[in-house]
Amino acid sequence: MILDQMVADAHGALVRAVPEHMLSTGELLTANQGAAEVLRGGGLVAFPTETVYGLGADAENPAAVARIFAVKGRPADHPLIVHIATPDQILHWAREIPTMAWHLARRYWPGPLTLILRRASCVPDIVTGGQDTVGLRVPDHPLALALLKVFGGGIAAPSANRFGRVSPTTAAHVREELGDAMDLILDGGPCHVGIESTILDLSGHQPRLLRPGAITLAEIEAVLKQPIAQPGNEAPRVPGMLRSHYAPKTPVCLIPPAYLEAEVRWHLGQGQRVAVLSRIALLLPDACLWKGMPDYPAGWARELYARLRALDVQCFDYILIEAPPIGADWQAVRDRLERAASAHPISSPRSSRGISAPFGEVGDHSVN
Numbered sequence: 001m002i003l004d005q006m007v008a009d010a011h012g013a014l015v016r017a018v019p020e021h022m023l024s025t026g027e028l029l030t031a032n033q034g035a036a037e038v039l040r041g042g043g044l045v046a047f048p049t050e051t052v053y054g055l056g057a058d059a060e061n062p063a064a065v066a067r068i069f070a071v072k073g074r075p076a077d078h079p080l081i082v083h084i085a086t087p088d089q090i091l092h093w094a095r096e097i098p099t100m101a102w103h104l105a106r107r108y109w110p111g112p113l114t115l116i117l118r119r120a121s122c123v124p125d126i127v128t129g130g131q132d133t134v135g136l137r138v139p140d141h142p143l144a145l146a147l148l149k150v151f152g153g154g155i156a157a158p159s160a161n162r163f164g165r166v167s168p169t170t171a172a173h174v175r176e177e178l179g180d181a182m183d184l185i186l187d188g189g190p191c192h193v194g195i196e197s198t199i200l201d202l203s204g205h206q207p208r209l210l211r212p213g214a215i216t217l218a219e220i221e222a223v224l225k226q227p228i229a230q231p232g233n234e235a236p237r238v239p240g241m242l243r244s245h246y247a248p249k250t251p252v253c254l255i256p257p258a259y260l261e262a263e264v265r266w267h268l269g270q271g272q273r274v275a276v277l278s279r280i281a282l283l284l285p286d287a288c289l290w291k292g293m294p295d296y297p298a299g300w301a302r303e304l305y306a307r308l309r310a311l312d313v314q315c316f317d318y319i320l321i322e323a324p325p326i327g328a329d330w331q332a333v334r335d336r337l338e339r340a341a342s343a344h345p346i347s348s349p350r351s352s353r354g355i356s357a358p359f360g361e362v363g364d365h366s367v368n
Contacts, residue, residue: 093119
């Protein structure tokens, strides 16, 4: 593909095609000039990060940010994460910045860690959902970083999908779901992490983990050399924390490994078409589609959303998923699976065995 070729996709959105091999800094900056102009004009740009594709707007333009909420169908009180180019830009977006924020930024940025800090006066209310805090992170993707450097400001960006649905990990996912509403889509290939960032609240007296992600609780505690609290009712609202979230239209059922094969056969006995995602291979009838998943959490996270999207268009009655192990390394994957399964409660012999509530479930406080 030609680096700076601009083409119109089937929805009419402009797509910049970018080769997946590593590009020079100069080439990346050139590729993002058009995207930066779209942002400066109040437009929406879908762009890749290491986690998922983001739906971006100028974070200091309330009218542009309002378009994000309209396109996603996102409630207005749900805050957005502001993506920045370098850690020193924290000073523009936040106040009363604790020393631990700088320690974590030096260790994990660019990377899949969002820090919740006290907001500066420049941050529009629409970005924070009216709260006194703002979420900041530096993404770890060459296209995203080049775009941020060329643009020069912060980009407010949730995942580029309809509210509550499966996050996109390729540009094709964005085109399928939001293409007619995009001014520009930057195609940077598949996301290599595949699930949303870890969110850590540093706005209070003690750091709190608000959303699990690729950077684990243990890794954060090792840097800060202190324990991290769990979210409570007074914690700030953050993205992705509704009980039901990250969900395909097809009902998802999360099954402990020991019961998976019996659960599949029960559904087939009801005359239902089912698909299975699991680490263990199963000998199943032809009426069931089985897809193997990696046996390590990073691999599972990288493939999960793409697999759910691919199965969702095949008209299955249910997607049955082997519940991953319980443990710190699998916490983020289990959180996404438990929220996806909560969208369509299922009554079956084994669907609720051994399955816990999603991380941070604290009644009506948790939000997207």
